[in-house]
Amino acid sequence: MTTSSPRENKVEDSLDMEFDEEYVPYVPIKRRREEKFQKLLSQRRFPNQQNAGEIDEEVEDSHKAGPKANASLIDQAVEVKKQKMLEAKTDAEKKLEEEKAIMQAVSQRKLLASDRELAKGIIYTDSMTTTLAGRDMIGIAFTGSGKTLAFSLPLVMFALEEECKLPLIRGEGPIGMIRELARQTLESISTMTEYLMRDGFPKLRCLLCIGGISMSDQWHTISEGIHIVVATPGRLIDMLEKKKFNLDMCKFLCLDEADRMIDMGFEDDKQRQTLLYSATMPKKIQDFARSALVRPVIVNVGRAGAANLDVIQEVEYVKQETKIMYLLECLQKTPPPVLIFAENKNDVDDIHEYLLVKGVEAVAIHGGKSQEEREFAIRSFKEYKKDVLVASDVASKGLDFPDIQHVINYDMPKEIENYVHRIGRTGRSGRTGVATTFINMNCSEQILLDLKHLLKEAKQRVPPVLEALEDPLKDLTGGTNNVKTFGVTNDKHTNITNLNPKGCTFCGGLGHRISVCPKLDAQRRQQIGSISRGGAGERGGGEY
Structure with a gap:
């Protein structure tokens, strides 16, 4: 009988295991416990399923790692927030595209060009030749800064x-x-021409064209022969149609408050030097100017459009x-004159009557009064014979009362531009x-909301009633306010101010x-009303 060594027995055992099909490798205790736990858990989740293989497969599928399995909950929350911000940005972009389409629909092109210029395709690329610079100009400055001069x-x-030549x-x-x-402009020009005459220069004749005055005078x-015409739009159109004078020799055109003055074209096809001045110059007028x-x-x-600081x-x-x-309490804030x-009109008359009853020296102007009444009121106020001038918005633009210390807005105007001018x-x-x-x-x-933002821009106190208003534009704009200030440029294609x-x-x-502009909405209603009346638009001929 032969015996084998322990080493030989170990080799034989290993060979037997190699060819043993039922051999099961060793499984660690921790893994076996986990598998048993998962099996029990699956049986509780799927009690109606009989096939253990199906149960195991579904359990295995339910625990497969997802695309964010390796990311922490904080990282996943940040990613979700970023995704929401991207979606909001997309909505903002859609809103901006919609606004751009509205601007294109209401934009005005070449309103200072005549029909003949447009028909012939005349485009001027060089400035008009004069002994001065001859350049067209756009001037934007706050009220009271000296634009008239x-x-x-x-x-x-x-x-x-020209007169000397x-x-x-x-x-x-x-x-x-x-x-x-x-x-007011005529008065300042007449003062300059009088001083020139005293020094021996030729007399310059100025014509005033406003409603309410007799042109026969x-x-x-x-x-x-006229050197300078200072006119309001309605009376100017009337004088041109009646051929009292023409613009054949006109080489210098200035539109003050240009954003309200560019709605009239010109019939001549000759180049002129054009100046546009305004305290309020929104992008619509900027596009027109370019x-x-x-x-x-x-x-x-x-x-x-910013307020005077x-x-x-x-x-x-x-x-x-x-x-x-x-009002009586507010009048105590400063000495007269007060505007x-x-x-x-009814409020103007009521305030005027109330102040007279209370012993306040006051005068009033509005569109319903005659030219003589308006001129008397303005003259009395300027000469300090009256302490208070009550007026509608017709007096908010262009009139210069240098010594006024206090302006009272009895009511807030419907457009923020009128507030700035007031x-x-x-x-x-x-x-x-x-x-x-x-x-x-x-x-x-x-x-x-317009007033709230204007006050903040000017670093003024915002009352609680305005501070409490929710800003619907906060999410759309991100609080940016890109504005270029105190800039001078000679480039035709440069923006006057960056788009805000x-x-x-x-x-x-x-x-x-x-998209919710009250001024645009009012303009559209006015156009619809004009069309319904057969296109017979009204012409304002009065100055105030």
């Missing part, structure tokens, strides 16, 4: 040069024209029924002024977008 002095020099005769002229609220000026002017010089002082703006919540009584603005009647020429504005529940939320994504590109209001 900036455009009237070059015109006087230009007309003086070859004096005008009967039927000739004008050489230059200014369209705006006209009487100025016929001697027309007959001798398309209509030739290599314009652009001077921008502050954001177009020399004006202290105070906003107070006053109930509608107590506003007229609260009070109201939205409609408070701009004080704080002029570097002086400090105060503007008090009454607000209440009768004001629309849109105009209050926080506000309306149509009117410049900071608290709403163009």
